[in-house]
Amino acid sequence: MxxxxxxxxxxxxxxxxxxxxxxxxxxxxxxxxxxxxxxxxxxxxxxxxxxxxxxxxxxxxxxxxxxxxxxxxxxxxxxxxxxxxxxxxxxxxxxxxxxxxxxxxxxxxxxxxxxxxxxxxxxxxxxxxxxxxxxxxxxxxxxxxxxxxxxxxxxxxxxxxxxxxxxxxxxxxxxxxxxxxxxxxxxxxxxxxxxxxxxxxxxxxxxxxxxxxxxxxxxxxxxxxxxxxxxxxxxxxxxxxxxxxxGPTRMTANPALTETSVAAGSIVLGPVVDGYRYGTLTVTVRHGWGTRPANLAIEFFPGSGLERAGSSWPPVTTPPTSPGFVVAVAPPPARGTASHTFAVRRPATVTGRTLELEVYGTTAASVRLAESNPWNNGVTVPIRAVD
Structure with missing residues (x-):
């Protein structure tokens, strides 16, 4: 009182x-x-x-x-x-x-x-x-x-x-x-x-x-x-x-902030063909709130020995201080989702159970946006091989 x-x-x-x-x-x-x-x-x-x-x-x-x-x-x-x-x-x-x-x-x-x-x-x-x-x-x-x-x-x-x-x-x-x-x-x-x-x-x-x-x-x-x-x-x-x-029930859009989350299915690598096993990975990115990114990046950390396969990959860059590589993809619509599928391969002699990846958005001027929730813009992808 x-x-x-x-x-x-x-x-x-x-x-x-x-x-x-x-x-x-x-x-x-x-x-x-x-x-x-x-x-x-x-x-x-x-x-x-x-x-x-x-x-x-x-x-x-x-x-x-x-x-x-x-x-x-x-x-x-x-x-x-x-x-x-x-x-x-x-x-x-x-x-x-x-x-x-x-x-x-x-x-x-x-x-x-x-x-x-x-x-x-x-x-x-x-x-x-x-x-x-x-x-x-x-x-x-x-x-x-x-x-x-x-x-x-x-x-x-x-x-x-x-x-x-x-x-x-x-x-x-x-x-x-x-x-x-x-x-x-x-x-x-x-x-x-x-x-x-x-x-x-x-x-x-x-x-x-x-x-x-x-x-x-x-x-x-x-x-x-x-x-x-x-x-x-x-x-x-x-x-x-x-x-x-x-008071308000939703936050006003913050031009310096976004909220993206990512989900991905497993990678299933098929039978050996010319020394490699081939498969695909589908990555789904969601925009939750905050500013919709002008550009979206997916960073792959292929510690399991995975390689890019095929010719349909988007442009790839390799950050100087990162063990992985980054691809630029179209961002999802505001409060919506977008899915992207990537072809991968792995030498038959290499084993590994997971792939790590993270997503982040940037402004039109390529300034990285802060993430409202830092715990959901990465995912561990399981990998398995079948014959």
Missing amino acids: SNRPTLQFPAPSGHPVRSSRRAWRTAAVALLSTLVLLLPIVMYLLLHDGDRETPAPGDAAPTPATATSPPSTTRPPAGAPNGRISLTTLGNSTVEIPAWPADNLQGPSGRVHFRDGAVQIPQTGTAPAHRPPKGMELVILAVTYGDVDRDGADETVAEIGCLTEGGSKQIVAFDRNAAGRIVTMGRVVATTGEIRDIDTGSTRIGTSGTVTTRVGDYQVCCGDETPQVWQHRGYRWQGARFHQVA
């Missing part, structure tokens, strides 16, 4: 997401060093948040805090639980975290225990190619308060990040039940689809219970100067979940 400033943690990584998958791998080592330096600062702020309250049974008792956001002076009505949970209490509790979107960085969900506002995520092996990897840390980035279910008492709305120098974010509403335990009402909004970033600290709750936050179409990182489109969108608790009730 207030428009007070959001209480906010500094993000431990200090940076938003990189615009390519390869950049994430490079950033991970630097991030670990940064976290060590920032941990004392984060712990200090956690212990000095701006809300005092009487903890419910089982909650960590909040430390006396500097009043950066004044506590509520209105008692909740009889029968309505007080869902105003301090940053310190929430950051040292076990809470239910909604599942993370499949098209962004992955993190733990379900019952998760936070300590000092964070959860370290175990790193087990390497993420599969062309799939969103695991984050390194789950962090409560900010909280704000207001009566989102209009029962006369405040609830707590928190921004939670699954981060590796940026990453997935979601806004989640928490309340207390009649026994005083913290319960999760539901997710307000998350970074999925056309929403790729949430402006930390931007969330406000109006007197009508509408949760308003600022969402963006791209996350920048590490010197990336790609322009972003930002929108304010409002969400309200209706029935058993949050629904959007205000």
Whole structure:
């Protein structure tokens, strides 16, 4: 029921997401060093948040805090639980975290225990190619308060990040039940689809219970100067979940940004003919949103020994720093698809099970467009031989 400033943690990584998958791998080592330096600062702020309250049974008792956001002076009505949970209490509790979107960085969900506002995520092996990897840390980035279910008492709305120098974010509403335990009402909004970033600290709750936050179409990182489109969108608790009730429902086209995805069938190589096996590969590219590329490139990484066959291939270039080669093809129509078929061959003595390829779009001036979702513009193609 207030428009007070959001209480906010500094993000431990200090940076938003990189615009390519390869950049994430490079950033991970630097991030670990940064976290060590920032941990004392984060712990200090956690212990000095701006809300005092009487903890419910089982909650960590909040430390006396500097009043950066004044506590509520209105008692909740009889029968309505007080869902105003301090940053310190929430950051040292076990809470239910909604599942993370499949098209962004992955993190733990379900019952998760936070300590000092964070959860370290175990790193087990390497993420599969062309799939969103695991984050390194789950962090409560900010909280704000207001009566989102209009029962006369405040609830707590928190921004939670699954981060590796940026990453997935979601806004989640928490309340207390009649026994005083913290319960999760539901997710307000998350970074999925056309929403790729949430402006930390931007969330406000109006007197009508509408949760308003600022969402963006791209996350920048590490010197990336790609322009972003930002929108304010409002969400309200209706029935058993949050629904959007205000603001745009689609992102305005960003001239520096596109969203392309790629799919491909398997390559079936036939019987040996003059020392080679021959086959074809069909690649389908989809334009999802953002600017439609003026030109489209498909980059092949033929580590399996595949070669181009026939004379119908489009123009081919070989980047000086790439182990593969690039072909230029016509882009799909806006929010549509286009398919391209390529003839290939492989020496009968060579074996290999996969081919990697990636797609990207450029402007008419051959400037490469940033990808809104960096996890779906590549594919691993299976290869098999038949006689």
